[in-house]
Amino acid sequence: MSLNFVAISPHPPIIVPGIGNNQDLQKVSSTVLAMKKLAAAFKEAEIETLIIISPHTLVYPDRFNICGMKKLFGTFASFGASDIMMEFANDLELAAQIDQTANKEGIKTLLYNNGGEFFEMDHGLMVPLYYLNSNPDSAFKVIPIAYSNLDRASHFSFGQIIRDVSQKYPRRVGLLASGDLSHRLIQGAPGGYAQAGKEFDKKLIQDLQAAK
Numbered sequence: 001m002s003l004n005f006v007a008i009s010p011h012p013p014i015i016v017p018g019i020g021n022n023q024d025l026q027k028v029s030s031t032v033l034a035m036k037k038l039a040a041a042f043k044e045a046e047i048e049t050l051i052i053i054s055p056h057t058l059v060y061p062d063r064f065n066i067c068g069m070k071k072l073f074g075t076f077a078s079f080g081a082s083d084i085m086m087e088f089a090n091d092l093e094l095a096a097q098i099d100q101t102a103n104k105e106g107i108k109t110l111l112y113n114n115g116g117e118f119f120e121m122d123h124g125l126m127v128p129l130y131y132l133n134s135n136p137d138s139a140f141k142v143i144p145i146a147y148s149n150l151d152r153a154s155h156f157s158f159g160q161i162i163r164d165v166s167q168k169y170p171r172r173v174g175l176l177a178s179g180d181l182s183h184r185l186i187q188g189a190p191g192g193y194a195q196a197g198k199e200f201d202k203k204l205i206q207d208l209q210a211a212k
Contacts, residue, residue, distance in 0.1 A: 003166050005045040005174030007038055008208065010181075011054075011127035018081040035131040042132045047174035049091040049141045050132070051162060054124030054178045057146035060110060064102065064158055065146040066095050067119050068111035072142055074121030086126055086133065090119070091141040094169055098143075102161050107154060119144065124178040132176075140174075 014020035015028050015035060025032060058065055072088040075081075099111040112119075121129075125144055145162075147155060166173040181204065183190055184197030191197075 003175050004172045005042055005047050008177045008179055009128040011124045011178045013079045013123050016130050018084055019076055019079045039131045039134050043135050046172055047140050048171040049094055050174045051143045052125050052176045052178055053145050054122055055180055056122035056124035057144050059146045061149035063108035063110050064148050065110050065112050066099050067144040068095055068113045069119035071118045072121050073118035074126045086129055088142040091143055095143050097165050098162055101165050107158050128176055128178050
């Protein structure tokens with residue numbers, strides 16, 4: 001097969017009904033609409049395994065963290081919505097193939113397993129999955145992956161490995177990068193205000209639009 005679905009998604013919990021109220025959801029209506037369009041494209045692609053790269057998954061400075069645990073579970077309890085729960089199975093075969101191939105190519109990885117019953121999903125995973133999992137008939141598997149503090153060349157090489165392994169895999173594979181913008185647009189922002197934040201966000205959006 002190949003990578004049958006590739007996307008970049010934001011992950012603000014406010015776009016999840018039950019976390020964001022009606023007023024909040026109205027303010028981010030364009031983002032909600034975009035996520036619904038993304039969910040429709042995902043459904044059409046009939047993905048069987050989804051690899052998600054999240055910046056909030058455990059990061060190791062010298063290697064890429066690939067989830068190697070059988071079951072994934074998460075709630076939005078930390079955002080006041082403990083009733084919204086998700087559970088997925090991991091595709092351990094594909095995760096192991098990515099791990100083994102990367103190490104053969106000199107890219108350090110970790111097939112993460114803390115010995116627990118479940119891998120606890122972060123909101124970088126769960127917000128996109130809230131929309132992509134809206135189809136009750138879907139039963140896709142999920143592989144969480146974290147970036148590292150290695151250089152850009154290592155990240156590019158690791159991405160090529162994911163692509164190459166997925167092309168040989170017998171299931172329909174998708175890749176979603178759950179990403180952040182600057183978080184520094186206004187006074188009182190978590191990272192503090194910075195004029196460069198607006199410039200960074202604008203440049204990123206322009207680059208994404210140009211790459212379509």
